[in-house]
Amino acid sequence: MTRVQEDPVLVVDKLTKTFGSRTAYSDVSFTVGRGEVFGFLGPNGAGKTTTVRSLGTLITPTSGRATVAGIPLEAANAVEIRKRIAIMTEAPGLYGRLSVTENLQYFVGLHHLSNGAERIKNALEAVNLSDRARDTCNSLSKGLRQRVGLARTLLNDPEILFLDEPTSGLDPVAARGVHDLISGLRDRGVTIFFTTHRLAEAEALCDRVAILNTTLRTIGNPSELREQLFNKGLTVTTAAPLPDPDRVFTGLPGVESWDADGTAAAAYHLAVSDPAVAAPEVVRALVHAKADVLSVGESRHSLEDVYLELVNEDVEASRR
Amino acid sequence: MSALKAVQAVRSGRIDATRVRAVVRKEITDYRRNRFILGTMTVLPIVFLVNPIINIFAAPTSLTRSALDARVGSTMLFLLLVPVILPATISATSIVTEREQGTLEPVLTTPVRSEELLIGKALAALIPAAALAYAMLGVFLLAVKLFAHQQIADATLEGPRILAQVLFVPLLAGWAIWAGIAVSVRADDVRVAQQLGTLASLPPLAITALMAFNVITPTFRLAVLFAVGLLLLDAGAYRLIAPMFDRERLITARRSK
Numbered sequence: 144m145t146r147v148q149e150d151p152v153l154v155v156d157k158l159t160k161t162f163g164s165r166t167a168y169s170d171v172s173f174t175v176g177r178g179e180v181f182g183f184l185g186p187n188g189a190g191k192t193t194t195v196r197s198l199g200t201l202i203t204p205t206s207g208r209a210t211v212a213g214i215p216l217e218a219a220n221a222v223e224i225r226k227r228i229a230i231m232t233e234a235p236g237l238y239g240r241l242s243v244t245e246n247l248q249y250f251v252g253l254h255h256l257s258n259g260a261e262r263i264k265n266a267l268e269a270v271n272l273s274d275r276a277r278d279t280c281n282s283l284s285k286g287l288r289q290r291v292g293l294a295r296t297l298l299n300d301p302e303i304l305f306l307d308e309p310t311s312g313l314d315p316v317a318a319r320g321v322h323d324l325i326s327g328l329r330d331r332g333v334t335i336f337f338t339t340h341r342l343a344e345a346e347a348l349c350d351r352v353a354i355l356n357t358t359l360r361t362i363g364n365p366s367e368l369r370e371q372l373f374n375k376g377l378t379v380t381t382a383a384p385l386p387d388p389d390r391v392f393t394g395l396p397g398v399e400s401w402d403a404d405g406t407a408a409a410a411y412h413l414a415v416s417d418p419a420v421a422a423p424e425v426v427r428a429l430v431h432a433k434a435d436v437l438s439v440g441e442s443r444h445s446l447e448d449v450y451l452e453l454v455n456e457d458v459e460a461s462r463r
Numbered sequence: 464m465s466a467l468k469a470v471q472a473v474r475s476g477r478i479d480a481t482r483v484r485a486v487v488r489k490e491i492t493d494y495r496r497n498r499f500i501l502g503t504m505t506v507l508p509i510v511f512l513v514n515p516i517i518n519i520f521a522a523p524t525s526l527t528r529s530a531l532d533a534r535v536g537s538t539m540l541f542l543l544l545v546p547v548i549l550p551a552t553i554s555a556t557s558i559v560t561e562r563e564q565g566t567l568e569p570v571l572t573t574p575v576r577s578e579e580l581l582i583g584k585a586l587a588a589l590i591p592a593a594a595l596a597y598a599m600l601g602v603f604l605l606a607v608k609l610f611a612h613q614q615i616a617d618a619t620l621e622g623p624r625i626l627a628q629v630l631f632v633p634l635l636a637g638w639a640i641w642a643g644i645a646v647s648v649r650a651d652d653v654r655v656a657q658q659l660g661t662l663a664s665l666p667p668l669a670i671t672a673l674m675a676f677n678v679i680t681p682t683f684r685l686a687v688l689f690a691v692g693l694l695l696l697d698a699g700a701y702r703l704i705a706p707m708f709d710r711e712r713l714i715t716a717r718r719s720k
Contacts, residue, residue: 202715230569232565234565235569236564250569252484253573255481
């Protein structure tokens with residue numbers, strides 16, 4: 144039994160939200176396990192933020208059910224749910240004239256938390272901002288403000304932390320800082336649900352990802368998704384184009400098909416049933432054909448390939 | 464929810480006083496560093512204090528008692544403008560500014576209830592407005608007692624008149640605050656909210672003006688009735704405004720369904 148099945152902290156069942164005739168998201172179902180880092184990906188307008196707002200009790204779903212931190216998602220339970228979660232909105236939304244500490248003190252009060260000073264100290268230490276505690280938020284860079292926003296979400300020790308585009312608009316160094324913080328939170332066992340456009344960060348940080356484009360297109364861990372969507376393959380690169388590649392590759396054991404790589408003059412993609420079986424056969428065939436082999440390697444598809452494949456399917460479907 | 468029910472809710476634990484205090488503390492700290500609000504809090508009281516003092520000291524001593532009463536009434540009406548205009552200006556921007564600056568959504572993700580947020584914002588507008596209004600009244604009365612002609616001082620320093628003034632400060636401010644918050648909850652633009660908030664806060668002042676100018680004869684009974692009416696209006700206004708605070712509409716500009 145997986146962690147998701149054993150101890151689900153977020154269960155979403157056929158959730159739908161419409162605004163008049165426009166559907167923000169439709170028939171969305173998934174489960175997130177305790178301590179999991181769950182990535183929610185999708186193009187602009189896919190419904191990611193609306194989903195987060197719905198699960199955070201800010202928006203009422205039109206239909207469907209959900210359980211957030213063990214509590215049914217209903218208007219009457221909104222306050223109890225909000226006590227157990229934290230949401231970092233895309234813009235940190237800080238009071239610029241107040242200091243970092245004053246901003247956090249306000250949220251300690253809104254959560255009605257005891258040991259406020261201790262919590263603020265710990266949150267600032269977690270985001271490496273203790274030395275800027277007295278600075279007004281207007282004086283901070285965008286990256287530092289994002290860190291204050293993250294510190295704010297740690298104050299109530301949330302069971303689920305929703306991060307909506309936490310690295311949006313940050314430079315690579317600041318984004319790396321946020322990644323390190325997310326990794327640190329994962330190590331502390333916090334369940335993290337985060338939306339992002341940065342597929343590389345989702346691939347690096349997430350246990351599982353879901354791709355949303357109004358409806359949920361797929362869900363799984365990045366390597367599972369790659370296997371689901373793409374055939375296993377080998378990439379062969381030679382010093383010069385092969386005079387008759389069909390004669391070299393067709394009929395080799397384990398090789399199902401081949402085609403030329405459009406990006407390089409002398410590169411070939413081979414669809415194979417098992418790379419470990421096919422690779423030695425391919426190398427022998429290339430040597431036999433007296434080809435100058437530069438490399439033979441297993442084709443690696445990134446999460447970006449998965450994402451683009453699914454989103455492009457939707458674009459093509461909408462054109463038909 | 465009426466004011467009484469709100470108090471009961473605090474006692475029953477539905478309204479969390481800690482959260483209300485947090486809102487009040489944050490709002491007042493923010494006002495103290497906001498040049499626009501500081502400027503308004505400085506200029507308005509000066510204007511509305513200097514004018515009545517000049518008006519009362521320029522009154523000729525040859526006036527009949529009724530003419531003098533009308534003069535004193537109209538003069539003291541000026542002092543009631545501050546507890547109307549100042550909180551209306553502050554409260555009219557209280558929600559719409561947070562929406563514009565993106566600070567409202569993080570607040571709404573916390574366990575704070577709409578009622579706690581609204582009461583906190585109302586108190587934060589009421590406290591400085593009432594403090595300034597009472598300070599102005601104190602300075603005005605002291606100036607009259609020390610420097611005005613005895614006849615004018617007698618007409619001004621009447622117990623019921625001062626009591627009415629003391630009573631009407633929070634009641635008028637309460638109305639202005641709820642009117643301002645109602646506008647702020649619905650408005651999409653800060654400037655429009657300020658203008659509409661000030662306009663919406665003025666009707667009760669019109670009745671006060673009618674009394675001040677002796678169009679309606681001011682009696683103790685009438686003053687009490689008017690005060691009770693204002694108290695009910697304040698409570699009623701709150702009942703109307705609390706449901707207007709629709710989180711979904713405030714975040715998405717669309718009404719929740």
